[in-house]
Amino acid sequence: MFDFEFQNPTRIVFGKNSVAKLDALVPADARVLVLFGGSSAERTGTLAEVRAALGKRERREFGGIEPNPTYETLMRAVELVRAEKLNFLLAVGGGSVIDGTKFVAAAAGFEGDPWRILETFGGAVTSALPFGTVLTLPATGSEMNHNAVVTRASTHTKAFFANPLVFPKFSVLDPTKTYTLPSNQLANGVVDAFVHVVEQYLTYPVEGLVQDRFAEGLLRTLIEVGPKAVLEPRVDYDTRANLMWSATMALNGVIAAGVPQDWATHLVGHELTALYGIDHARTLAIILPAMLGLRRDAKRAKLLQFAARVWDITDGGEDERIDQAIEKTRTFFESLGVKTHLSDYNIGADAIDGLVAKLEEQGLTKLGERQDVTPTIARRVYEASL
Numbered sequence: 119m120f121d122f123e124f125q126n127p128t129r130i131v132f133g134k135n136s137v138a139k140l141d142a143l144v145p146a147d148a149r150v151l152v153l154f155g156g157s158s159a160e161r162t163g164t165l166a167e168v169r170a171a172l173g174k175r176e177r178r179e180f181g182g183i184e185p186n187p188t189y190e191t192l193m194r195a196v197e198l199v200r201a202e203k204l205n206f207l208l209a210v211g212g213g214s215v216i217d218g219t220k221f222v223a224a225a226a227g228f229e230g231d232p233w234r235i236l237e238t239f240g241g242a243v244t245s246a247l248p249f250g251t252v253l254t255l256p257a258t259g260s261e262m263n264h265n266a267v268v269t270r271a272s273t274h275t276k277a278f279f280a281n282p283l284v285f286p287k288f289s290v291l292d293p294t295k296t297y298t299l300p301s302n303q304l305a306n307g308v309v310d311a312f313v314h315v316v317e318q319y320l321t322y323p324v325e326g327l328v329q330d331r332f333a334e335g336l337l338r339t340l341i342e343v344g345p346k347a348v349l350e351p352r353v354d355y356d357t358r359a360n361l362m363w364s365a366t367m368a369l370n371g372v373i374a375a376g377v378p379q380d381w382a383t384h385l386v387g388h389e390l391t392a393l394y395g396i397d398h399a400r401t402l403a404i405i406l407p408a409m410l411g412l413r414r415d416a417k418r419a420k421l422l423q424f425a426a427r428v429w430d431i432t433d434g435g436e437d438e439r440i441d442q443a444i445e446k447t448r449t450f451f452e453s454l455g456v457k458t459h460l461s462d463y464n465i466g467a468d469a470i471d472g473l474v475a476k477l478e479e480q481g482l483t484k485l486g487e488r489q490d491v492t493p494t495i496a497r498r499v500y501e502a503s504l
């Protein structure tokens with residue numbers, strides 16, 4: 119196992135009616151900016167609950183943060199924070215609103231051009247406003263990590279940053295908040311969480327027995343509860359609670375500690391969102407099967423472990439078992455209604471030059487757990503995803 123330090127300071131407040139606990143979580147003298155996305159937070163009544171819980175605190179609201187939040191929109195929130203001297207942020211929404219709030223938190227006091235935060239992958243951040251979250255979509259883990267992804271609309275650049283200063287102070291996780299999600303968003307959440315685990319698990323063995331079993335437990339849980347959440351018309355609290363907690367645990371640092379990490383599928387997938395607007399999770403479902411198939415030699419030991427322990431595949435030669443595990447993964451995504459080929463989105467081979475150029479432009483030329491996913495390999499992955 120690799121050496122590691124682990125600290126996650128985010129307080130999780132989990133359960134039914136937990137939004138009311140905001141009163142105890144947000145400082146009484148805070149000047150709060152509530153950030154949210156489109157109409158769903160208002161329509162579902164979550165914003166009304168938030169307003170009631172915040173009571174008489176000084177409060178402003180900033181709506182309209184898009185899925186895949188844009189720098190341009192977020193900078194308007196930064197201006198509002200600065201102009202009104204707001205000192206606490208509260209994100210109400212899914213990964214997009216939470217990521218956007220992290221950027222606003224880091225940019226509010228930033229001296230110089232805030233795009234530097236993304237250009238330095240978060241290294242330039244020296245302070246951040248405190249913030250909490252009310253999670254409405256289980257998927258990204260953003261509610262308990264220090265990562266964020268922001269898109270610059272003017273250049274179609276999807277960039278990420280990470281910094282320990284942007285861990286949420288707290289996150290309110292009420293599984294009943296997922297009841298209003300359409301099935302395609304639930305499916306996105308299952309796939310996103312699944313691929314997060316894979317990026318931290320399916321690399322090469324380092325005798326991280328705890329991390330491996332933890333990761334396999336999360337994958338098996340998602341395979342169990344995912345179809346129930348997405349396909350069954352009856353809404354079941356425990357299914358949603360397990361989905362929500364799996365998604366949080368998938369990317370809060372626990373399973374990443376002391377093991378190699380990949381993330382090539384995410385970065386190669388980001389360009390599909392940046393250039394074609396495909397939902398984040400759907401880009402992962404397209405890229406992952408091709409990525410695993412092409413990198414099977416470097417990942418052989420873990421792919422065989424994945425086949426045996428996650429999919430119960432033990433018969434056949436090595437490549438046969440690996441093929442079956444990749445196929446089972448693809449079928450799992452497709453069974454949730456998440457397509458796994460570029461052609462499903464009318465994207466053809468003529469798009470690949472532009473996708474590879476976008477990766478190169480951002481300096482993303484050495485990806486993966488061994489930094490051997492070069493633009494040439496990325497090109498082959500896109501080709502195998504057609």
Ligand SMILES: NC(=O)c1ccc[n+]([C@@H]2O[C@H](COP(=O)([O-])OP(=O)(O)OC[C@H]3O[C@@H](n4cnc5c(N)ncnc54)[C@H](O)[C@@H]3O)[C@@H](O)[C@H]2O)c1
Pocket residue numbers: 155156157158162184185186187211212213214215217254255256257258259260263265266267295296297298299300303306307310369398
């Ligand atoms: N920070 C991280 O670690 C991390 C990890 C993975 C992905 N991401 C980023 O997160 C973003 C995606 O976030 P997401 O998948 O959570 O989706 P999202 O936040 O973009 O939300 C998707 C849609 O669902 C709607 N919605 C949210 N909650 C709802 C509810 N309860 N009922 C009805 N509708 C609801 C939203 O209004 C939105 O239209 C992408 O930009 C992705 O790159 C971040």
